[in-house]
Amino acid sequence: MKAIILAAGYGTRLKEIAKDLPKTLLKIGNKTILDRLMENIKKTEIKEIIIVTNNKFYQSFNDWKNKNNLNITIVNDRTNTNEERLGALGDLQLAIKKLNVKEDILVLGSDNILNFELTDMLNEFKKERTIMVALAKLRNKEELKKMGVVSVNKKNDIVLFEEKPLEPKSDYASTAVYIYPKEKLSLIDAYLKNKNNPEGPGNLLQYYYNKERIHCFISKEDWFDVGSVEVYNKVKNGI
Secondary structure, three states, rough: OOEEEEOOOOHHHHHHHHOOOHHHHHHEEOOOOOHHHHHHHHHOOOOEEEEEEEEHHHHHHHHHHOOOOOOOOOEEEOOOHHHHHOOHHHHHHHHHHHHOOOOOOEEOOEEEEEEOHHHHHHHHOOOOOOHHEEEEEEEEEEEEEOEEEEOOOOOOEHHHHHHHOOOOOOEEEEEEEEEEOHHHHHHHHHHHHOOOOOOOOHHHHHHHHHOOOOEEEEOOOEEEEEEOOHHHHHHHOOO
């Protein structure tokens, strides 16, 4: 299995704080968001890590990589502005094709702060061998309205996925943590060839949940999507 971290966004909502840094290199306490993700990944059996970024932040990631003496692959999607962006799914497809990825993949949004162990999710994947997404329980209805909201059955498989619903039918939010078995990677290509929305990776789940089995790893820990100044200010001193 390989890990692919999607980090090609331009962080427009955090521009005032991040300045010329990608938001994943912002510090939460004494560690960056990306450092926290890397520590979690390193606890797993995964040996190869890929980061997809844009031309604007490519050097920032190389500097970070060299400073930490890390053996990872950084893919440049060659875009320079928010208007040119390929979207998270476009970047995922780029990494898979450019590096000829044929293994199972763990896909992570770079602005995720996870308090659950990825090892636990990977162990569940070994039993299920199907597409998976990590869910977090959010009790704030207003926050849920900004998320992909998931309803599950008794087996914790998705039965309903709604992106930013006005009236959430569940209190489970889809996090940007996914696992795709190698035999399902072609679904990403098929989705994009039909000119579907290449932005948030949750769109892929919304498109396929009633066609493919998608299993949910339900976290009992807190999860934060650091996509806004409000959330960043909430967690910046550490969690």
